[in-house]
Amino acid sequence: MADGTPTQAVEKPATPPGAILRPGYDFATLTDKLAAIALSRRTPKAWFFGAAVGFLLTMVLLASITAIVFKGVGLFGVNVPVGWGFDILNFVWWIGIGHAGTLISAILLLLRQPWRNSINRFAEAMTIFAVSCAGLYPLLHTGRPWLDYWLMPYPNTMGMWPNFRSPLVWDVFAVSTYATVSLLFWYVGMIPDLATLRDRAKKLWAKILYGALAMGWRGSARHWQRYETASLLLAGLATPLVISVHTVVSFDFAAGVVPGWHATIFPPYFVAGAIYAGFAMVLTLAIPLRKIYGLEDFITLKHLDNMAKITLATSLIVAYGYGVEAFMAYYSSNVYERYMIWNRMHGPYHYMYWALIFCNVIAPQALWFRKFRRNIPALFCMAMIVNVGMWLERYVIIVVSLSRDFLPSSWGMYHSTRFDWSMFLGTIGLFLALLFLFIRILPMISIFEMRAILPEAKVLEAEE
């Protein structure tokens, strides 16, 4: 309806088990219902709760950053020999989470999977917010964050340039490109929906805001043709990009000589882990959101089922990665490599390793069962287990490998500090705050792509 309140559609039939959209919607009711989420004046109570938590934790983040900028990275638990702790761990964790958004928006678009149409928008938003959180860590970890622009190649009075043979410089290029391209993809994807919001908005400020963002989109057939071409090309570009990003992140480790890092399995194993973590995060967000906003008609059990299947498939790839790590250590006959894997399994951090095996290898096997995949509380718990499991994986790779390298005399334990934890909680807060802002003011489900999967969207062959 024009004032933005959801249209009360006539009694609609229930969603059949395999459907990706509840039957009974037409262009008008679908548009009104989805546009109302951003335009309606009524905000669900749960939104205020979530946004409050997000903003509160964002304040924790700001306080932590302030302390770290004033006092220095000595506030983190990093020291010799564990020079990369929570900061790099959380960087890798967040970057990985972002990958599912690109996978859903780009790879599933190229594979012509229409079920992605209702989850791609907020998954892409999740990508951008996760990359924002990830980027904070290395930027602060440099120790002098006010000089972070030194990471970029630019002519300077020092006459110095980055060392392009270093994986850390590759990381700067990969992550900044990824953030930029994700933002472009997300924004371009939203233009037609912003035009819808512009046309439905009643308030002047909303008309101006959405009108400016929609850039005068009018749905012309000539525009749509180029728009579709651009979307496909961007998807084709984003697909190798997303694979390259976590590959480059894995090079940060694999190009080093530390036992437990120096492995050729790292790039594919990291990419699979990223998709695994990302789909778990999409599930973590989608399950509460569809409940709060009553989106069960659009994000059906079929969506949750499909995402659970991808989680299962990637968990098997990750499990294969763990197996190969152990096998290579054994097969190399290298004493340091063999000790590394023994240390993971039986050393002082063995509980981390076995918890990770439980979370990433054993627990996801429940997803083989259709009953489990379609049990929403169980699936939500599983997604949380995966989130924890992937965090543990990075802990094991980064901290455990560094704590015991070649020389026993240089071994040491890692102790995280309260600043490590406050930064971590703070980035979770930033992520939530950005996400809740996004779902309040921007279309969180792609309206025009949902119109395209309605049965009435089909052009019938002209009778000739």
Place this chain on the structure above:
Amino acid sequence: MSGPRLYGLMAEFEDPTALVDAARRAREEGFTKLDAYSPYPIEALTEALDIHDRKLPAVVLGGGIVGGLAGYALCYWCTVIEYPMNVGGKPFHSVPAFIVPTFETTILFAAFAAVLGMLALNGLPMPYHPVFNAPRFALASRDRFFLCIEAKDPKFDHDETSAFLMKLSPRVVMDVEE
């Protein structure tokens, strides 16, 4: 100044099949300056209007090539010419290491070319356009389908074109002012 000039005639349809059919018949009738407006992309409409624009892929390819060359040149110039530094005995011209930044700049430039190229070819941002003057045009982003025959079409004649559009059984035919 006289009154507002006529931009064209716009017919409103209720479903995509009617619009595609109307677009096809308008083309068969000989109209060339026409455009259709729909709330989501319709492939059959592109065919019906005979839209063949192959510029964008070329722009994106160009962006990618420029990005790739620029990225490699940056690595080469910094490492070999401007600031040669021996790192672990690796050659200054380290081709495999340069591939990664080169790849990233290729994607970055191509993506910018895709987005900016799409916007530029579409003439966006365009805050004002005559079609927005059509009274019910806001529904083009909701549930209605529009066909507009522009006044600058050589075959355009207000009464005849209007009669032609009425034959296509639209919901309504409206004048669109400039």
